[in-house]
Amino acid sequence: MNTTANKKSKTDGLTQELSRLIGKENVLHILEDRICYSYDGSKQKYLPDVVVRPQSTQHVSTILQFAHEHEIPAYPRGAGSGLTGGAVPLRGGIVLDFTQMNRIVEIIPEDLTATVEPGVVTQTLQSEVAKHKLFYPPDPASAPFSTIGGNVAECSGGITGLKYGVTRDYILSLEVVLADGSIIHTGRKTLKSVTGYDLTRLFVGSEGTLGVFTQITVKLLPLPEKIETLLVFFATPQDAVKSASQIIFNNLLPRALEFIDKSSITCIKGYNQEIQIPAEVNALLLIDIDGRESSVKTEASLIEKIVLENRALKVIPAKSHKERDALWEVRRAISPALYNIAPYKINEDICVPRSRILEILDRIADIHKRYPSLKVASFGHIGDGNIHVNVMYDKGEQQKALAEKMIEEILRNTVEVGGTISGEHGIGNVKSAFLSLEIPPGELKIMKDIKQLLDPKGILNPGKMFR
Amino acid sequence: MNTTANKKSKTDGLTQELSRLIGKENVLHILEDRICYSYDGSKQKYLPDVVVRPQSTQHVSTILQFAHEHEIPAYPRGAGSGLTGGAVPLRGGIVLDFTQMNRIVEIIPEDLTATVEPGVVTQTLQSEVAKHKLFYPPDPASAPFSTIGGNVAECSGGITGLKYGVTRDYILSLEVVLADGSIIHTGRKTLKSVTGYDLTRLFVGSEGTLGVFTQITVKLLPLPEKIETLLVFFATPQDAVKSASQIIFNNLLPRALEFIDKSSITCIKGYNQEIQIPAEVNALLLIDIDGRESSVKTEASLIEKIVLENRALKVIPAKSHKERDALWEVRRAISPALYNIAPYKINEDICVPRSRILEILDRIADIHKRYPSLKVASFGHIGDGNIHVNVMYDKGEQQKALAEKMIEEILRNTVEVGGTISGEHGIGNVKSAFLSLEIPPGELKIMKDIKQLLDPKGILNPGKMFR
Numbered sequence: 001m002n003t004t005a006n007k008k009s010k011t012d013g014l015t016q017e018l019s020r021l022i023g024k025e026n027v028l029h030i031l032e033d034r035i036c037y038s039y040d041g042s043k044q045k046y047l048p049d050v051v052v053r054p055q056s057t058q059h060v061s062t063i064l065q066f067a068h069e070h071e072i073p074a075y076p077r078g079a080g081s082g083l084t085g086g087a088v089p090l091r092g093g094i095v096l097d098f099t100q101m102n103r104i105v106e107i108i109p110e111d112l113t114a115t116v117e118p119g120v121v122t123q124t125l126q127s128e129v130a131k132h133k134l135f136y137p138p139d140p141a142s143a144p145f146s147t148i149g150g151n152v153a154e155c156s157g158g159i160t161g162l163k164y165g166v167t168r169d170y171i172l173s174l175e176v177v178l179a180d181g182s183i184i185h186t187g188r189k190t191l192k193s194v195t196g197y198d199l200t201r202l203f204v205g206s207e208g209t210l211g212v213f214t215q216i217t218v219k220l221l222p223l224p225e226k227i228e229t230l231l232v233f234f235a236t237p238q239d240a241v242k243s244a245s246q247i248i249f250n251n252l253l254p255r256a257l258e259f260i261d262k263s264s265i266t267c268i269k270g271y272n273q274e275i276q277i278p279a280e281v282n283a284l285l286l287i288d289i290d291g292r293e294s295s296v297k298t299e300a301s302l303i304e305k306i307v308l309e310n311r312a313l314k315v316i317p318a319k320s321h322k323e324r325d326a327l328w329e330v331r332r333a334i335s336p337a338l339y340n341i342a343p344y345k346i347n348e349d350i351c352v353p354r355s356r357i358l359e360i361l362d363r364i365a366d367i368h369k370r371y372p373s374l375k376v377a378s379f380g381h382i383g384d385g386n387i388h389v390n391v392m393y394d395k396g397e398q399q400k401a402l403a404e405k406m407i408e409e410i411l412r413n414t415v416e417v418g419g420t421i422s423g424e425h426g427i428g429n430v431k432s433a434f435l436s437l438e439i440p441p442g443e444l445k446i447m448k449d450i451k452q453l454l455d456p457k458g459i460l461n462p463g464k465m466f467r
Numbered sequence: 468m469n470t471t472a473n474k475k476s477k478t479d480g481l482t483q484e485l486s487r488l489i490g491k492e493n494v495l496h497i498l499e500d501r502i503c504y505s506y507d508g509s510k511q512k513y514l515p516d517v518v519v520r521p522q523s524t525q526h527v528s529t530i531l532q533f534a535h536e537h538e539i540p541a542y543p544r545g546a547g548s549g550l551t552g553g554a555v556p557l558r559g560g561i562v563l564d565f566t567q568m569n570r571i572v573e574i575i576p577e578d579l580t581a582t583v584e585p586g587v588v589t590q591t592l593q594s595e596v597a598k599h600k601l602f603y604p605p606d607p608a609s610a611p612f613s614t615i616g617g618n619v620a621e622c623s624g625g626i627t628g629l630k631y632g633v634t635r636d637y638i639l640s641l642e643v644v645l646a647d648g649s650i651i652h653t654g655r656k657t658l659k660s661v662t663g664y665d666l667t668r669l670f671v672g673s674e675g676t677l678g679v680f681t682q683i684t685v686k687l688l689p690l691p692e693k694i695e696t697l698l699v700f701f702a703t704p705q706d707a708v709k710s711a712s713q714i715i716f717n718n719l720l721p722r723a724l725e726f727i728d729k730s731s732i733t734c735i736k737g738y739n740q741e742i743q744i745p746a747e748v749n750a751l752l753l754i755d756i757d758g759r760e761s762s763v764k765t766e767a768s769l770i771e772k773i774v775l776e777n778r779a780l781k782v783i784p785a786k787s788h789k790e791r792d793a794l795w796e797v798r799r800a801i802s803p804a805l806y807n808i809a810p811y812k813i814n815e816d817i818c819v820p821r822s823r824i825l826e827i828l829d830r831i832a833d834i835h836k837r838y839p840s841l842k843v844a845s846f847g848h849i850g851d852g853n854i855h856v857n858v859m860y861d862k863g864e865q866q867k868a869l870a871e872k873m874i875e876e877i878l879r880n881t882v883e884v885g886g887t888i889s890g891e892h893g894i895g896n897v898k899s900a901f902l903s904l905e906i907p908p909g910e911l912k913i914m915k916d917i918k919q920l921l922d923p924k925g926i927l928n929p930g931k932m933f934r
Contacts, residue, residue, distance in 0.1 A: 188818075192851050222718035
């Protein structure tokens with residue numbers, strides 16, 4: 001009772017102070033509102049004391065100056081679609097909801113750049129620049145709802161990573177508010193700049209722990225003239241993985257090269273009846289090829305030849321935009337469909353050198369034998385070695401503990417084969433216990449020293465990345 | 468006399484100690500040898516006390532541990548081809564010559580990666596991976612002699628930046644020896660990784676001031692099937708700049724898009740008689756288009772159409788590999804040919820948003836009016852807004868001071884139009900006085916704090932980047 005009263009008076013006090021600083025219309029304090037900001041894509045729940053909705057860089061600066069002075073945790077939040085807990089207010093305090101700062105400041109086609117506020121939804125950026133026949137390549141599965149600010153904080157990847165790289169490769173310049181409220185600008189809005197240290201990329205992927213973005217300038221490319229999509233059926237995952245390798249070995253770089261395993265296929269069948277997948281199909285590749293019309297044609301037929309040589313059962317090309325969407329629906333359906341297998345899942349995000357993919361899949365199969373009560377489904381960006389391994393489990397603390405133990409084994413094996421424990425989802429608090437599996441003490445010390453340097457009071461997204 | 472004796476005994480002492488630590492065959496101490504390591508591409512001269520030629524990571528670690536303990540400046544050096552003084556031993560001490568550590572450790576075509584030692588010459592890396600039909604895109608003009616270690620330290624760019632980005636975009640993982648001799652590994656040899664802060668890119672472009680690279684893993688691409696080259700004549704620089712903009716505006720992304728101004732053309736004519744450039748030509752564009760054979764053909768004809776619409780006088784396509792080389796000889800001849808105008812030059816490296824190129828060229832022309840005794844020639848990577856402005860001057864302190872004053876005005880104006888004072892050459896000691904023109908105090912403080920964190924005794928490349 002006492003704690004609740006304390007909590008309430010904390011909320012009241014913060015609400016009063018913050019309303020005075022940035023206007024009460026930008027402060028949410030009632031319980032129903034705060035509950036909406038208590039969880040994110042990682043499905044954890046921690047109630048913030050207060051939520052602020054900054055409208056400007058100056059607002060963000062004012063909020064952080066206040067938080068810094070009073071040592072109150074500050075949790076920046078985009079759409080809250082992150083999968084590693086990046087946006088959950090672990091220690092209460094203030095959530096900064098950036099969805100109001102969602103202006104596209106400028107698109108300069110001649111410079112191939114766009115400057116946006118962090119709350120712009122990634123797909124909105126993609127479609128706005130597409131009107132100028134321009135292309136923002138990073139394409140996380142969350143693009144329809146995740147924000148560019150969150151993408152930069154997590155260094156999001158997505159299906160286009162093999163050919164086009166990830167978010168960090170497209171960020172030219174950032175406006176950042178530091179922990180103490182000071183405003184800095186990193187990089188330049190030029191395609192090249194090597195003046196001083198690369199602070200821009202220090203902030204990209206820093207998961208809101210080093211500073212908060214208030215403006216982001218991205219590099220754009222010309223929009224590819226044409227995209228062609230192929231869905232390929234295989235009898236074994238080995239054939240699919242070998243095909244993917246052979247495609248790259250033959251100097252082809254598809255826009256997307258996605259792998260879907262048997263468990264995932266089984267789920268899709270239950271979820272989406274439109275796509276007919278015969279019983280003998282145990283793995284799929286979903287391939288996008290983009291570029292000039294003529295070269296897309298050439299490359300599509302080369303790829304068809306390669307996969308057939310590698311024992312593909314069938315190649316289904318999309319004949320229209322609508323058919324393309326239908327094929328991609330197969331891929332998009334996996335994540336929700338996995339809940340058909342079991343009510344709970346841990347979605348992992350390992351990435352290995354492509355030459356080690358079969359090895360890691362074999363190792364995961366071996367590990368799985370020791371956890372017969374759990375279900376495993378793997379799919380993802382095989383082109384860049386980034387596999388989403390999903391461990392599904394039933395209700396109960398024992399099942400959950402087993403799943404976590406299995407995940408730890410998978411991560412340990414990933415690091416052993418030269419891989420990384422996070423290809424594109426980040427660490428957050430969900431994986432912070434595993435960070436030291438991959439990052440040795442010396443490197444970890446440098447990271448923590450940098451954190452200490454930029455956020456000495458530890459108010460920015462505390463509890464994330466490091467334990 | 469006393470100083471010389473001190474100097475000599477310093478060399479003797481260091482030679483003895485370092486010989487004991489890494490073998491006398493890896494230590495150079497006689498004056499003639501040390502003179503060879505006293506200068507670099509910036510044409511400054513500072514004599515090191517001793518030169519070491521490490522053969523292994525362990526050697527580098529031992530050397531730095533020793534330098535750290537005794538607070539002796541340590542200057543890493545690749546080919547010494549840098550233009551901002553990155554490799555000159557400003558404060559004496561130890562030069563670490565990395566040319567012996569030039570092994571290509573592995574090329575893994577399936578992973579699209581290569582791991583090399585820092586002393587590998589960039590062109591060697593390019594041609595070795597080309598044997599596997601792979602492509603390492605960063606292509607500084609110095610590629611035939613500069614080393615990959617130097618390229619990473621400076622974040623080198625080159626002619627392919629518009630389409631393919633710069634060195635930082637291709638570095639996956641680094642082995643780094645820190646100031647105190649400890650060995651760390653940053654990043655992973657995977658195409659994606661977001662585990663912890665991006666230390667890799669903190670080291671890329673840090674100009675040897677934060678750590679010394681001993682192994683570098685780079686990302687590769689499939690080798691483009693075909694390259695086509697066009698040389699285009701224009702009556703005015705405005706027509707050339709507008710053409711370049713229109714090419715990009717029309718969704719074309721050439722592999723190279725180089726601009727050469729009238730002063731540079733005049734020099735080339737004196738230097739290379741093979742290429743016939745008519746008198747009415749006041750600007751050139753040199754364009755490379757790469758990709759699949761079919762798309763290169765399509766794009767070359769689109770580009771030809773665009774430049775002719777923008778009043779190009781003539782388009783000369785290369786009909787063979789030999790003709791392509793001849794056309795590129797025009798571009799390569801500029802830098803040496805500029806010495807025909809005046810015996811001294813300062814080669815600047817500004818980069819502006821492409822939409823501001825005409826403005827900055829106009830501003831430079833205006834500034835030039837106030838320095839009639841100096842000559843100015845501009846050329847460079849107009850595709851990414853990166854222009855090498857060369858200020859040429861005659862012998863004498865007064866001329867030199869004038870040239871430096873003019874350069875400062877150019878840099879100031881560059882920053883005013885949103886540009887950067889260094890697109891790809893770095894800061895070194897040559898531009899450190901100008902760093903604060905672009906980097907505000909808050910950002911500069913973060914950089915210096917990071918330097919202090921990683922090199923508290925300031926032994927790594929002291930005197931570079933910061934004054």
